[in-house]
Amino acid sequence: MSAAPFSPVDPVDLTARLIRCPSVTPADAGALDLAAALLEEAGFAVTRIPRNGVPNLFARWGARDATRRFGFNGHTDVVPVGDGAAWQRDPFGGEIVDGVLWGRGATDMKSGVAAFLAAAVDFVRRTPPADGAVVVTLTGDEEGPARDGTRAILDWMAAQGEGMDVCLVGEPTCPEALGQMMKVGRRGSITAYITAQGVQGHVAYPHRARNPLHGLTALLGRLVTWPLDAGTAHFDPSSLQITTIDCGNPANNVIPAEARATLNIRFNDAHTGTSLSEWLRSHAAAVEEETGIRLSLRTEISGESFLTAPGDFTELVAAAVEAETGLRPEASTSGGTSDARFIKDLCPVVEFGLVGQTMHQVDERVPTAQIETLKAIYGRILAQYFA
Structure with missing residues (x-):
């Protein structure tokens, strides 16, 4: 029928x-x-x-x-x-x-x-x-x-x-x-929110201040030049992109007390969100030791590859x-x-x-x-x- x-x-x-x-x-x-x-x-x-x-x-x-x-x-x-x-x-x-x-x-x-x-x-x-x-x-x-x-x-x-x-x-x-x-x-996706804490002061007296942007930019420069991988059998190379840098400072003669940045990594199956979180924190710790700028980092993993x-x-x-x-x-x-x-x-x-x-x-x-x-x-x- x-x-x-x-x-x-x-x-x-x-x-x-x-x-x-x-x-x-x-x-x-x-x-x-x-x-x-x-x-x-x-x-x-x-x-x-x-x-x-x-x-x-x-x-x-x-x-x-x-x-x-x-x-x-x-x-x-x-x-x-x-x-x-x-x-x-x-x-x-x-x-x-x-x-x-x-x-x-x-x-x-x-x-x-x-x-x-x-x-x-x-x-x-x-x-x-x-x-x-x-x-x-x-x-x-x-x-x-x-x-x-x-x-x-x-x-x-x-x-x-x-x-x-x-x-x-x-x-x-x-x-x-x-x-x-x-x-x-x-690809997987992880977003990192970085905060650099310094000491505010007059730009003419930098010895009395500690510029958080110097530590933050040192970390960001290190991250963007560090090769994550060359790609895998089914994936292109992973990509790290800085999406914003901000310190909210309207004055040109003040060293700010704090600065923030956000970055995102789209990653292949050579990594996990956890391994990249640890990688980011290890670099932040190294730059913190080198510069004396306290760097805190929070990550959000929206998906694994x-x-x-x-x-x-x-x-x-x-x-x-x-x-x-x-x-x-x-x-x-x-x-x-x-x-x-x-x-x-x-x-x-x-x-x-x-x-x-x-x-x-x-x-x-x-x-x-x-x-x-x-x-x-x-x-x-x-x-x-x-x-």
């Missing part, structure tokens, strides 16, 4: 409706309501998982203990629009002009969310797997601190006995053409992308961080999505044809996974 006919979900229309929800982190503005309604209508069991004011959603079609459980992950929150007057189109209008969809989140990543929601709903309606489950996890805290988003969902899943055997994250991954690249890992090893899952994604686009995606670990850094502790994770050229920019936009192709790719991945 054939399945009852149904109308496929239009991923372009769904993306436009999501864009019209001004869900700047951590506001939801109705975005998760749209997703929940679509999933519930298709038979998904939907659970809201708010934590500390952050909206999150977990949805599962099929049994909790299914033999095969395929997961999608994404976020509905977006970054601020910046100067709204600089936009050619309403950043929350979701307008389609000459085959291009405009708005904040068009690329990062309401289009990816819409594409995998549409693919998942159509799949379970058309060819529901007898022994499988499809899981969708959505957060409103990816562009923000990321403490109460996907982390909260994973904590809840562990407590409830929920799981995923593989997970696809719909972040934009392609540099110039859809199909060019998928992410099979990410990871790699999803080549195997059945990475090949499945690559083959589906190539079948729909004609391009064999490069398996890359480049770029920033994503919520894949949390999911990798649960199951193998791969990221694939749209071309990311306009993400976070004024006039963020995407050709509608790319959204339709992305849905086809996700649908093919589901069909092959459960074949």
Whole structure:
């Protein structure tokens, strides 16, 4: 007996409706309501998982203990629009002009969310797997601190006995053409906040003062010239970047009492966040001894480096992308961080999505044809996974 006919979900229309929800982190503005309604209508069991004011959603079609459980992950929150007057189109209008969809989140990543929601709903309606489950996890805290988003969902899943055997994250991954690249890992990220404590005084009498900037700049100079590594088999060399130096001193004839700096290291699998914290502290201790300037240091590790090893899952994604686009995606670990850094502790994770050229920019936009192709790719991945 054939399945009852149904109308496929239009991923372009769904993306436009999501864009019209001004869900700047951590506001939801109705975005998760749209997703929940679509999933519930298709038979998904939907659970809201708010934590500390952050909206999150977990949805599962099929049994909790299914033999095969395929997961999608994404976020509905977006970054601020910046100067709204600089936009050619309403950043929350979701307008389609000459085959291009405009708005904040068009690329990062309401289009990816819409594409995998549409693919998942159509799949379970058309060819529901007898022994499988499809899981969708959505957060409103990816562009923000990321403490109460996907982390909260994973904590809840562990407590409830929920799981995923593989997970696809719909972040934009392609540099110039859809199909060019998928992410099979990410560098880790550690931020260091450094405070140098000296003694304030008159610049004409330096012997009566101790300049904290001299100790701070000595440390920073040492760190930026120290080679961390030359790269590894799957990762580029680690990168240390100073992001700010400040002492809050408006006077040109006063030695300040205190100075601060912040730096970030994006690191490969030659390091861990802990090893880099120790490395930073050892250099701070050495400069403190040399200069007499007291240097204190606080670190925040937002994610460790990871790699999803080549195997059945990475090949499945690559083959589906190539079948729909004609391009064999490069398996890359480049770029920033994503919520894949949390999911990798649960199951193998791969990221694939749209071309990311306009993400976070004024006039963020995407050709509608790319959204339709992305849905086809996700649908093919589901069909092959459960074949």
